Amino acid sequence: MKRFPLYILALAATCMHACEPYEKSVAPSGTEGIQLQFSVTQTQGYDNEVTLKSNTKGVIPYWDYVFGGTNQKDAVVIMPFAGDFYIKYYGYAGAIPKCDSVKVTVSQNDPKFFASPYWQLLTNGAAGKTWVWAFDAPDNSYFGVGPGDSPTPTWWVPSMAEMTGYGVVNDEMTFNLDKGLNYQLLHGGKNTNASFTFDPVNMTLKINGSDISNGEKTTYNILKLTADELSVVQQGDGWRKFWHFKRKGFSF
Known part of the structure; x- marks a missing residue:
């Protein structure tokens, strides 16, 4: 998992509640027959922390979570800033991936990272x-x-x-x-x-x-x-x- 560069350019990112319906489709081209299955789950009480899980078989996953990216199948990342963001999930099974996204809402700037x-x-x-x-x-x-x-x-x-x-x-x-x-x-x-x-x-x-x-x-x-x-x-x-x-x- 890559880390988001805030001060020493290091902090990871992402956020959300249990796997919601996809808010919009991004670049829906890709290998025919593959249906993307993934979940984006926001930690209750600390919605800056997000758990990403790829459940799509036969693909190499990639997550774009605004502040960075990771090709880990499952990852826990941090969304450092308050606001609405789209987390994009890509499934690679050929030259052109399939992609979908979930809109996430973070209620506050990360109180742990910005504790100073x-x-x-x-x-x-x-x-x-x-x-x-x-x-x-x-x-x-x-x-x-x-x-x-x-x-x-x-x-x-x-x-x-x-x-x-x-x-x-x-x-x-x-x-x-x-x-x-x-x-x-x-x-x-x-x-x-x-x-x-x-x-x-x-x-x-x-x-x-x-x-x-x-x-x-x-x-x-x-x-x-x-x-x-x-x-x-x-x-x-x-x-x-x-x-x-x-x-x-x-x-x-």
Whole structure:
């Protein structure tokens, strides 16, 4: 069974109640005479967990459960996000498989996977959270470079005029957990939609398909993450580059 990549790109997925009637047929072509038989069962009280069982004889099964896939005949997977999803079941007995699907409903984001409070601090869950530059931080630590073990950029901090010249002062970054690890960067009046990878144990953050404001397209180490502040660094050999953001609407 493959695992769904959330933070270290690892988490499996799927969900549902006892084998329901097929909600819709997907690509119904395949070997003549084969009738697909399978069940998708959601665990009572924890509907993020789903048991998949292939009962079709004479086929090689494959499950597409939105967040990953598996060719195991029987599997237990996790649907990490709340929402309605289609789990697709394929039966291979030739070049073209037969396929059918079941609609599943997950009531909440997985409380086990998202147990760390840092998920909520970063994203505010499905509702989302927007971060902007902390230009009013008392220590003037909004951006710059400093020693590798320093909590602030003591070597160099650009002036506000320089930051304005970079064209990033009005940037906004939004994270949410609405059916995925979603990220949006507002820059120059345009939105870029992407995803993110977050490790709340090792406190690292990476943007996939975009970047943080004025970023370096790297994996960032998180120095501080509270309800109101997000401070990250690019860690070098004896140096650090700093970014300090605050919750939109918050003032120091």
